Amino acid sequence: SQQGEEDPQALSIQEGENATMNCSYKTSINNLQWYRQNSGRGLVHLILIRSNEREKHSGRLRVTLDTSKKSSSLLITASRAADTASYFCATDSSNDYKLSFGAGTTVTVRA
Amino acid sequence: GAGVSQSPRYKVAKRGQDVALRCDPISGHVSLFWYQQALGQGPEFLTYFQNEAQLDKSGLPSDRFFAERPEGSVSTLKIQRTQQEDSAVYLCASNEAGSWETQYFGPGTRLLVL
Numbered sequence: 001s002q003q004g005e006e007d008p009q010a011l012s013i014q015e016g017e018n019a020t021m022n023c024s025y026k027t028s029i030n031n032l033q034w035y036r037q038n039s040g041r042g043l044v045h046l047i048l049i050r051s052n053e054r055e056k057h058s059g060r061l062r063v064t065l066d067t068s069k070k071s072s073s074l075l076i077t078a079s080r081a082a083d084t085a086s087y088f089c090a091t092d093s094s095n096d097y098k099l100s101f102g103a104g105t106t107v108t109v110r111a
Numbered sequence: 112g113a114g115v116s117q118s119p120r121y122k123v124a125k126r127g128q129d130v131a132l133r134c135d136p137i138s139g140h141v142s143l144f145w146y147q148q149a150l151g152q153g154p155e156f157l158t159y160f161q162n163e164a165q166l167d168k169s170g171l172p173s174d175r176f177f178a179e180r181p182e183g184s185v186s187t188l189k190i191q192r193t194q195q196e197d198s199a200v201y202l203c204a205s206n207e208a209g210s211w212e213t214q215y216f217g218p219g220t221r222l223l224v225l
Contacts, residue, residue, distance in 0.1 A: 004153075030211050042115075042202060043154070043216040088153050092211050096167060098144060099214060101153030 004089045004102030012108045019076040021105040023089030024069075030094045032065055034074050037086045037104070046074075046087075079109045113137070115217035117203050123223045124193045132188045132220045134203030143186050144214060145178055146202040154202055160186060193224045 004025045013019050023032070031050050035043040049056045049065045049072070056063045062075040076083055086106045090099040116135045124130050136143050142161055146154035147170075156170040162183035171178070175194075180186040190197055200221050204214035 033213065035216075040221075042218040043204075045213045045215070048213060090153075096159075097142065097211055098156040098159055098167065098170070099146075099154075100156065101146075103151070103153050 004091060004100060006087070006089060006102040006105040008105060009103070010106045010108070012110065013079055014110050015079060015081060017079055019079050019083070019107050019109075021074050021087055021107070023072045023074070023102055025072075025089070025091050025100075025102075026070065028093060029067070029091040031092055032063075032072050033090045033092075033099070034061075034063060034072075035088045035090060035101075037088065039085075043088065076107075079107075081109050081111050083107060084109045115203055115205055115215055117201075117217040117220050119220060120218060121221050121223075123225065126193060126195060126224055128193055128224075129189065129191045130193055130222065132190075132201050132222070134186045134188070134205075134217060136184065136186070136203070136205030137215055138184075140205035140207060140215070141183070142206050143180060144204040145186070145188050146204065147172075148200040148202055148219070150199070157188070157201075190222075193222075195224050198222055198224045 007022045033048045034046045037043050047058045060077045065072045086104040088101050088104045090101045118133045145157040148154040158178045159167040160180045175191045177189045200219040202219045203217045206214050
């Protein structure tokens with residue numbers, strides 16, 4: 001069973017626009033990570049945010065974490081065609097190292 | 112440096128056949144994970160190794176699934192008597208020992224059982 005749920009399931013935006021997707025999870029976490037997956041490829045790590053952090057930036061990416069609401073958001077600013085991919089949030093817990101993934105948000109950036 | 116590699120990239124098997132999927136983790140990475148990703152879904156945890164020790168196999172869906180890492184580096188995921196529901200992408204990931212940090216994923220093996 002999957003720990004996280006991403007919202008929306010799919011997102012289509014124009015190049016240059018911002019893309020925002022959300023992730024909700026069910027149990028207490030240690031870290032929350034966001035990964036990108038291009039069609040037919042493996043997962044690429046984007047950013048990790050710890051449970052005691054509220055916001056983190058990396059290039060055009062901004063991640064927020066609200067542990068009281070058990071939710072996170074990923075913002076991609078000034079999107080490019082190359083950002084077209086599926087985005088997954090993944091959580092771990094203090095009990096073990098395995099990652100629990102959501103079902104993902106599929107983002108399409110139109111040129 | 113080299114990332115995680117997996118082979119084969121694609122495998123077609125007839126129902127009932129046994130298959131073996133290989134994972135070469137990043138050199139020096141002690142932890143190794145296997146995940147199963149069904150079409151349109153996120154990856155689901157199968158099993159975890161620290162060196163050669165299989166510390167968690169709670170995600171293996173049945174006793175037809177078996178994983179090993181005899182020398183603490185390369186790992187093999189074996190599926191016996193494959194069924195159609197085993198069709199999925201099998202992803203391997205590795206990271207440094209005892210770490211709640213980034214897991215580095217391989218490209219996956221896409222298994223299709225006919």
